[in-house]
Amino acid sequence: xxxxxxxxxxxxxxxxxxxxxxxxxxxxxxxxxxxxxxxxxxxxxxxxxxxxxxxxxxxxxxxxxxxxxxxxxxxxxxxxxxxxxxxxxxxxxxxxxxxxxxxxxxxxxxxxxxxxxxxxxxxxxxxxxxxxxxxxxxxxxxxxxxxxxxxxxxxxxxxxxxxxxxxxxxxxxxxxxxxxxxxxxxxxxxxxxxxxxxxxxxxxxxxxxxxxxxxxxxxxxxxxxxxxxxxxxxxxxxxxxxxxxxxxxxxxxxxxxxxxxxxxxxxxxxxxxxxxxxxxxxxxxxxxxxxxxxxxxxxxxxxxxxxxxxxxxxxxxxxxxxxxxxxxxxxxxxxxxxxxxxxxxxxxxxxxxxxxxxxxxxxxxxxxxxxxxxxxxxxxxxxxxxxxxxxxxxxxxxxxxxxxxxxxxxxxxxxxxxxxxxxxxxxxxxxxxxxxxxxxxxxxxxxxxxx
Numbered sequence: 184x185x186x187x188x189x190x191x192x193x194x195x196x197x198x199x200x201x202x203x204x205x206x207x208x209x210x211x212x213x214x215x216x217x218x219x220x221x222x223x224x225x226x227x228x229x230x231x232x233x234x235x236x237x238x239x240x241x242x243x244x245x246x247x248x249x250x251x252x253x254x255x256x257x258x259x260x261x262x263x264x265x266x267x268x269x270x271x272x273x274x275x276x277x278x279x280x281x282x283x284x285x286x287x288x289x290x291x292x293x294x295x296x297x298x299x300x301x302x303x304x305x306x307x308x309x310x311x312x313x314x315x316x317x318x319x320x321x322x323x324x325x326x327x328x329x330x331x332x333x334x335x336x337x338x339x340x341x342x343x344x345x346x347x348x349x350x351x352x353x354x355x356x357x358x359x360x361x362x363x364x365x366x367x368x369x370x371x372x373x374x375x376x377x378x379x380x381x382x383x384x385x386x387x388x389x390x391x392x393x394x395x396x397x398x399x400x401x402x403x404x405x406x407x408x409x410x411x412x413x414x415x416x417x418x419x420x421x422x423x424x425x426x427x428x429x430x431x432x433x434x435x436x437x438x439x440x441x442x443x444x445x446x447x448x449x450x451x452x453x454x455x456x457x458x459x460x461x462x463x464x465x466x467x468x469x470x471x472x473x474x475x476x477x478x479x480x481x482x483x484x485x486x487x488x489x490x491x492x493x494x495x496x497x498x499x500x501x502x503x504x505x506x507x508x509x510x511x512x513x514x515x516x517x518x519x520x521x522x523x524x525x526x527x528x529x530x531x532x533x534x535x536x537x538x539x540x541x542x543x544x545x546x547x548x549x550x551x552x553x554x555x556x557x558x559x560x561x562x563x564x565x566x567x568x569x570x571x572x573x574x575x576x577x578x579x580x581x582x583x584x585x586x587x588x589x590x591x592x593x594x595x596x597x598x599x600x601x602x603x604x605x606x607x608x609x610x611x612x613x614x615x616x617x618x619x620x621x622x623x624x625x626x627x628x629x630x631x632x633x634x
Contacts, residue, residue, distance in 0.1 A: 259276055262277055273326070275399060275403060280305040282314055284314075288413045292317070293417050295490070321391055329389060390509055396424055400424060419510065429524045432524045479567070482566065536561070
């Protein structure tokens with residue numbers, strides 16, 4: 184008779200290593216541990232995205248602006264322009280000062296600036312009886328810097344896809360994909376992609392070239408009834424506005440160039456470099472060093488800070504860099520200035536004599552390229568509009584005042600089709616009775632009155 188002992192039973196049990204798959208399956212702790220970690224990280228990511236979205240809210244951004252910027256916005260107004268027929272209209276910010284029935288001076292800024300830089304200039308022009316207008320080109324200042332694009336399968340990057348997944352979870356619920364997997368045994372990849380593409384709302388930075396600038400200027404000037412205008416172009420605005428001048432010489436009384444160059448004074452190329460761009464746009468002292476080194480040493484910290492905020496907010500950096508790529512870097516100022524369309528327009532060149540010998544030589548080159556232009560120097564830097572606004576305004580006001588008073592172009596209102604038909608019939612028939620058709624005559628007796 185065999186005797187089965189307890190020790191033999193223990194020997195027959197297979198030994199399971201602690202780290203094996205079977206051991207893990209019997210112990211639920213690792214599963215719930217990793218599940219909790221993943222769920223916590225996902226929650227933290229979604230909360231961060233929510234905070235990021237609230238920081239990009241236009242209202243919150245506007246309320247966080249310095250008082251001077253908010254005041255500048257309150258003093259101006261926005262207009263709608265249609266740059267591309269297949270896109271929604273773009274809002275363009277405009278600041279004005281001075282009597283509307285006087286000479287119209289419109290100031291166009293270069294890349295990296297906005298109408299805020301010329302607020303003192305247009306106010307000074309207004310005090311001299313000249314109607315000063317400064318605009319924010321799209322992609323700059325308070326004008327639209329991006330447009331919302333709905334639908335499509337565009338590449339939006341990792342952060343954009345994470346935000347899409349977050350929105351999908353908000354709409355369908357956390358366990359929507361899990362429930363679908365339990366029912367069908369497979370993840371709904373096609374349905375997820377279809378939903379993402381149909382409801383995808385992404386921001387596309389507005390990139391402004393000379394053709395787009397021409398459309399913007401044309402519509403702003405037409406909407407405000409400014410034609411003909413005295414055009415003031417600063418920095419890289421010459422390359423942006425040159426097409427409009429060539430196409431509309433009849434709408435231009437004079438042109439003033441202030442330290443104009445194809446390449447902007449602000450080295451925008453550094454904003455392409457990761458980390459460096461975050462430092463420059465994220466910290467006031469870093470941006471001030473950049474401006475002081477290349478643009479102006481006379482600007483106050485508050486003035487520089489305003490430009491940094493406008494350049495940083497609402498995709499401003501992306502829009503400016505996109506416009507920089509579209510600049511015509513092979514632009515020939517001599518060829519443009521001596522063309523048949525532009526040659527007859529009076530010009531003035533205002534140039535800095537304080538920046539460097541190289542910049543002074545550049546001014547002489549521009550002067551030789553435009554031999555008919557009046558050439559004067561100022562005591563400021565390449566961004567002189569804030570520190571030397573009175574000096575620049577004096578040059579502009581004297582130049583504008585030397586011309587005869589402009590004759591405003593009043594657009595003719597089209598005659599209604601019904602009225603035009605009656606007039607045509609009256610002219611063709613030559614009958615006196617028909618000449619009064621549809622109208623009361625001078626005595627108010629109507630068309631049925633006869634002698």
